[in-house]
């Protein structure tokens with residue numbers, strides 16, 4: 001079985017922090033591959049606040065480049081909306097019987113995890129990796145052995161900071177992969 005971690009996100013835009021998380025997971029756990037799963041919309045966020053999902057997916061593909069450990073996936077973009085992670089994970093499991101799926105989330109998402117649809121089922125059926133994030137203290141009950149907090153370097157970059165900085169006229173080229181920066185400039189995104 002190929003151990004595959006699903007890293008879903010809005011990725012608006014994908015940034016070097018996301019890639020650091022995915023890199024860490026592949027190198028310091030038994031995970032073989034990370035799939036960056038572009039979500040049409042986070043069910044807990046306001047609708048229509050993010051850039052068109054096709055553009056976000058294009059940037060995710062550019063970000064992966066030739067890294068064989070990582071893939072950008074548009075699987076969720078073809079599911080009925082709203083896309084809940086439990087539906088995505090179970091559909092992936094049905095579609096890829098040669099893979100064992102887990103879920104990678106940032107600590108901010110673990111703090112609201114009990115608001116996710118069927119979160120108990122996710123915990124019961126899919127291992128969860130939590131990447132630490134400054135300002136979000138993670139507590140995992142003893143009775144959840146399949147939920148693991150990664151002992152990894154903190155990365156304090158967010159898409160919000162990048163979007164706001166671009167809007168404010170700043171050159172943010174080192175916060176995103178080079179090809180993503182070119183795409184943002186060419187398409188005049190976040191201005």
Ligand SMILES: Nc1ncnc2c1ncn2[C@@H]1O[C@H](COP(=O)(O)OP(=O)(O)OP(=O)(O)O)[C@@H](O)[C@H]1O
Pocket residue numbers: 008009010011012017018021104105106107108109131132133155156157158159160161
């Ligand atoms: N710097 C980071 N450290 C840890 N986890 C992160 C970091 N950036 C993003 N994540 C996690 O990556 C996933 C996708 O995040 P998302 O696309 O929302 O990025 P973001 O930078 O948090 O964006 P935004 O600022 O728009 O909310 C989420 O699970 C989020 O918790």
Ligand SMILES: O=C(O)c1ccc[n+]([C@@H]2O[C@H](COP(=O)([O-])O)[C@@H](O)[C@H]2O)c1
Pocket residue numbers: 008009010011037038039041042043044045083084085086109115116117
């Ligand atoms: O399934 C849910 O109920 C659910 C609730 C909140 C967030 N999620 C997913 O978590 C991922 C991370 O969200 P975000 O906005 O932090 O990038 C994204 O793929 C969302 O669809 C999923």
